[in-house]
Amino acid sequence: MARNRYDMDEVLEEKFDINQVKRLAKYVAPHKTKMLLALFLMLSSAFLSTFLPKFLQLEMDVYIPDKNITGIVGIVLLTAVICIYLVVCIRLKITLTMHVGQDVIHQLREDIFEKLQELPFSYYDERPHGKIQVRVVNYVNNLSDILSNGILQTITDLFNLLFIIGFMFYMNVRLTLICLCGLPFLFLFIVLIKRGQRRAWQIQSNKQSNLNAYISESINGIRVTQAFVREDKNTEIFNDLSQNYRDSWMHASYYGFAMGPMVDLISTITTAFVYVLGVHYIIDGNVSGVSIGVLIAFTAYISRFWAPINTIASFYNSVVTAVSYLERIFETIDEPVEVKDAKDAIEMPAIQGKLEFEHVTFSYEKGVEILKDVNFSVEPGKTIAFVGPTGAGKSTIVNLISRFYNVDSGRILIDGVDISKVTLRSLRKQMGVMMQDSFIFGGTIMDNIRYGNKTATDEEVIRAAKTVCAHDFIMQMEDGYQTQVNERGSRLSVGQRQLISFARALLADPAILILDEATSSIDTETEIVLQEGLNHLLKGRTSFIIAHRLSTIQNADCIMYISDGGIAEAGTHEELLQKHGKYYELYEAQYKSV
Template identity: 70%
Template sequence: MARNRYDMDEVLEDSFDISQLKRLAGYVSPYKGKMVSVIFLMLSASALTMTVPIFFQRIMDIYIPQKDMRKIIMVSLLTLAVASYSAIAMRFKIKTMSVIGQSIIHAIRTDIFNHLQELPFSYYDDRPHGKIQVRVVNYVNSLSDLLSNGIVNTVTDLCNLFFIIIFMLICDARLTLVCLCGLPVLALVIIFIKKKQRRAWQIQSNKQSNLNAYIAESINGIRVTQSFVRENENNQIFNNLSGNYRKAWMKAIKFNFTMGPSVDMISAVTTSFIYVLGIGWILAPNATLTVGVLIAFTAYIGRFWAPINTLAGFYNSLLTAISYLERIFETIDEPVLVKDAEGAFEMPTVKGEVCFKNVCFSYEEGHRILDNINFTAKPGQTYAFVGPTGAGKSTIVNLICRFYNVDSGQILIDGTDIANVTIHSLRTQMGIMMQDSFIFSGTIMDNIRYGNREATDDQVIRAAKTVCAHDFISQMENGYYTEVNERGSRLSAGQRQLISFARALLADPKILILDEATSSIDTETEILLQKGLNELLKGRTSFIIAHRLSTIKNADCILYVDKGGILERGTHEELLEQKGAYYDLYISQYDFLA
């Protein structure tokens, strides 16, 4: 998925790769035994129903002229038995294939979601989240009918066609050839619309993706929208995107609806010829056709075109599914750029020394963010990063957690290159609080325990007390078991940060990373929090990013980051004595507060 916005279409593939259908077959394969049993049952039911027109032929040509009511009743009961067996087989098919179809859908959705969990931050930096979500939900759901009914129906109907043609030939070979004359015409229709139909559904999926991306963005930004009174402008954007989706859908569905009427028209024309020829042969002096045979044959005509209509529907579903499969497998195939190296080993128990050796990094080629960064933090030390927005402070701590891969250089923890250890063993020994204090839907207790599921309630409460979150949590209606909404909409920005702080601390990490941990906390709370932090930071290697310099005065080393490098380093007092960039930043904050 190339980088784009909600108003930019994704790249369309010029040709379909047949290997994608083979991959889909891989999901179907575990259920082939059950599908074979369903197909066998449906074929047996279909074969039995093929005898029904023969029953009617015998009734018309033999039993009625002979006035043999006993045989008429017997044939009627036999027809009822065949219908009952067919109904039971259909019920079994619907139930079994619904389970199989949804199981396959679940497997595909699980694979795509699991892969999304492994993709690096860079993947989510480059594309609207709504375009990712539509692939997991809408596109996968669109495969449901194809998997639940399409495959079995196709195999069954193909076999049915074979059976029907045999019975039609038994009835009358001449009429059968007339009926088959419609197939080449139908083939021409399919060839004519095939490429246009697939491209139309690709465009439709693009417009659906754009619309979904904008809806997700609008919901996430609703407070900003209402604050700046942007409702009318947003409605106009939505109407344009929705209108584009409607037009694309109408164009795509037009091709789908071409198949059904085409089949019906060809069927009607061939049936008319059969009636004209059949009646002519019946009325001829040397009649070569009976009324019963014509009635039986016309019954087979309906049965002949019904599976062809179903196959045409399957063809439509397949072309629609292909446009979605391309997007689904594209996401599953998205390379995991940050992953365990071959032969990666478990990170030993961390003591806390972190060393950057000539580290270079860029988000985009040719735009280097960090250039030859070097520093060493000893176990138990607190390092603070300051500097202008966009200088690379958050990038440095993200690299420690290996959320991105370095372009060159090394990051060592206790002398071990983190590129050589498993990501899970590395991050489980870190406590991390990002700038975005994300709160998940659920209880406050669950949110704090998110990074340490084994923690007891007492440990959760102790962590909350350390970061001064206990008081406001206790005052809520259900305390720690109060339900909060996604993103913590019921909580203030400061409360969300304190909960996220407690979540990071509960992991009891050897390396603690706090990215703007106190930016939304009032000064009074910050003073209380600082007391707890001073105690907590003992024995841990900590990295703190803060624009509020009062929170980092006691750091063992402060690094001033700008222009891709570390311009200054030292303690608070040492940097003030240098009267450089840090001094200017401190004085500007002091004057502002004054």
């Protein structure tokens, strides 16, 4: 899936691949016992049900003319027993297949969600989140029917079809051949519409994905929308996307709905021929072995003959539709994980805090280098601050330290260990990261702070909150630390969200602490108090701070000015001011405006 927007269709031009269905079958394989039991129930019921028209023929041609009441009652009782068995089988089949279908859906959704947890930031940078969400929810849900009922029903109908054809040939070969002559026309019709049908459902899934992406974007940006009075324009865009989805669904549905009428047309024509020929045989004196009872029973078999064909045709439609969804689902599951553990990765030893960049070059897009041959070394326990213009690469550096991205060339060493050679989990567990976007999860404030350290006690959570000056405002809320906050922390101010995120990072007790614009939304009075807590907390840790507000980094052991893909200047606050370079210009510009 290449870089994409809500108004761009995703490209997937591979040919129809039956291996997608085979791959789906692997998800069903662990449930084969239940599936085989359900299949046995369905096949046995299908086999027994094929006797019912034959019982009708016996009554019409034998028992009724002979006034054999015992035979009639016996046939009725046997029919009743078979019908009861059919009802029981259907009930058990529904229970078994529904459990299997939903278990497979659950496993598919789990696999795709697990992959989403592994994929690097670059995957999410390149596509609308709504298009990712639609795969986990809508596309997987659309497979429910084919998994819960379609596969077994189709297998049963295939066997049922064989049973029926066998009984029909047994009763009358000529009438059976007339009935079968319509099948080649049906197969030709399926071949003719197959390619257009698959393409139509691919387009429909694209339009559904686009619509979902725009809905997600609109919800996340609703404050900006209302602030700039964009409601009418956004509604117009939404209506266009919704209309495109409607049109694509209608077009795709034409193919699906065309199958049923075609089956009905062919079955009606062949049934008419059977009636005409059967009546002709009866009038001619039963010379071909066709009696009234045989004709009635045979026409009953004809309706049963076309019913499974109709079901199989519908299943084919479902498969074509499902494959268009499976392609998207498996495309996500197969998405290469660029940032992952090496095959021989080792556990990161306990971090002491020395960090080195050796000739590091990095680019988000090929050919557009953000960092160029960057070299620097940081001793354990030191605090390093990064400053510089927007887009210079400050956040990129700290993201590379946490190995959210892989470097293009060069090495990053922590305590002399190349971080590309250690497991991601063992590396990141020893780091505390507070990013510029202070994300708050739905739940309590206590849970949000404890997010980075699940074993932390309530007392430790409160201590971390006090350190970053979050305790007072938390206690002023209706339920204190047990106050429920909404997704993205909509009940909290931007500054409050940052303080909670700060406490979350600190609670992890990391060996390396990364603060990306940690105090950008905190008022000056709070910042002064917070700075005292930070000075105490940063002691003994290797820390990296990104800040546009220079007052928060003046005490850093080293300040690096990032510009033009590298480190333009480095030194303490006083040393950089004496150089009268880029940092001095930034400092003067900021404090002249105060």
